Amino acid sequence: MEKAMIHTNNAPGAIGPYSQAVKVGNFVFTSGQLPVDPKTGELIRGDIQKATKQSLENVSAILKEAGTSMDNVVKTTVFIKDMNEFSKINEVYAQYFLNDKPARSCVEVARLPKDADVEIEVVALIK
Known part of the structure; x- marks a missing residue:
């Protein structure tokens, strides 16, 4: 299987030596996405x-950009700075996964890049 690097200007660029996402076969693996506005x-x-x-x-x-959507996400990993914010995060998260909910891990971490409060990565199927 070949792999292809995915890049879009509609999401923040990588702040290190990695890709926004990598497509392999019928799957796309995103890097963790910080809450950075790509326009500003x-x-x-x-x-x-x-x-x-x-x-x-x-x-x-x-x-x-990879040819899929949130409807095809099979796994998410959510990194948060404060587990006390878990219910507030879930309120927003639930709006993006209305039907078939993906598998998920959510962990509190000591620190994220740029001292962000949340970072989310996913694995999605490309149909």
């Missing part, structure tokens, strides 16, 4: 729901 380059802080929405919008843009 600004990190969303202070509102975990707005931050979660931006991270998921970034994931969605990458999936679109």
Whole structure:
């Protein structure tokens, strides 16, 4: 199987030596997406729901570029700075996965790049 690097200007560019996503066969694997507005380059802080929405919008843009969508996500990993924000994150997260919910891991971490409050990565099927 060949692999292809995925890139879109509708999501923040990589801040290190990695790709926004990699497509292998019928799957796409995204890198973790911080809540960075791709138009302004600004990190969303202070509102975990707005931050979660931006991270998921970034994931969605990458999936679109890869030829798939949030409907085809099979696994997510959510990294959060404060587990006390879990229910607020879930309120936003649930809006992106209405039907078949993907498998998910959610972990509290000591620190994320740019001191972000949330980072989300996914694995999706390309149909």
